[in-house]
Amino acid sequence: MWSRIQTAVEMIYPPRCLGCGELVTADFGLCGSCWRDTPFIAGTVCEACGTPLPGQQDGYRIECDDCMATPRPWKDGRSALLYTGRARRMILALKHGDRPELARPAALWMAKIAKYMMHDKMLIAPVPLHWTRLLKRRYNQSALLAQHLSSETGLPHCPDLMIRSKKTPMLEGKTVQERTEILSQAITVHPKRRHRLIQRDILLVDDVMTSGATLTACAQACLAAGANHIFVLTLARVAKDA
Numbered sequence: 001m002w003s004r005i006q007t008a009v010e011m012i013y014p015p016r017c018l019g020c021g022e023l024v025t026a027d028f029g030l031c032g033s034c035w036r037d038t039p040f041i042a043g044t045v046c047e048a049c050g051t052p053l054p055g056q057q058d059g060y061r062i063e064c065d066d067c068m069a070t071p072r073p074w075k076d077g078r079s080a081l082l083y084t085g086r087a088r089r090m091i092l093a094l095k096h097g098d099r100p101e102l103a104r105p106a107a108l109w110m111a112k113i114a115k116y117m118m119h120d121k122m123l124i125a126p127v128p129l130h131w132t133r134l135l136k137r138r139y140n141q142s143a144l145l146a147q148h149l150s151s152e153t154g155l156p157h158c159p160d161l162m163i164r165s166k167k168t169p170m171l172e173g174k175t176v177q178e179r180t181e182i183l184s185q186a187i188t189v190h191p192k193r194r195h196r197l198i199q200r201d202i203l204l205v206d207d208v209m210t211s212g213a214t215l216t217a218c219a220q221a222c223l224a225a226g227a228n229h230i231f232v233l234t235l236a237r238v239a240k241d242a
């Protein structure tokens, strides 16, 4: 019965490539040529921020210069895509263009790359958006990714684990330190959700990681509230030379 409904739905709304709109066979994904065009991150990466690194993985932990100079408050961080070309266009569409249907396949790619760091007792939590921005955009793209990630992996998620109590000014032109300071005053753990994170590993989810200032503020808020280890998973990573 269910499969018949499914088939009927597919006849009305045949699955299309997220990149170009061509018909595809799978319900989540890209056609072959868009797949090849999408900058998925593979190979050696910095264990802390997920940025691609030259050379081979040798079994020891590898970190990039930035993460070695300023250690991250989380254990491991991964991104599915490089924030460039087609990936950048898809993320902008998810963020501003009202294309929430991109979140499901995106969450599948994220689940794949972060599989090794996930475990049963982990709690998934999105980076919060201030409510005024939420009104403007209608949805928080990070919360949407977290929700799909949760249904894909079976791990619990808490959409409002953290809140943005203050609206932060534009962060452009500010140093990483200044950004982190501004953000850590704005991001707090929701007092009514605090019990969910105590002594638990948290998987922080966001759409894009640039300097990591927002994720740092979130990780610090979770740690201060009593979380165990923090892990970071983003859809895309802005690489220095990208």
Ligand SMILES: [Zn+2]
Pocket: 017, 018, 019, 020, 021, 022, 030, 031, 032, 033, 034, 035
């Ligand atoms: Zn395509």
Ligand SMILES: [Zn+2]
Pocket: 046, 047, 048, 049, 050, 051, 063, 064, 065, 066, 067, 068
């Ligand atoms: Zn790094």
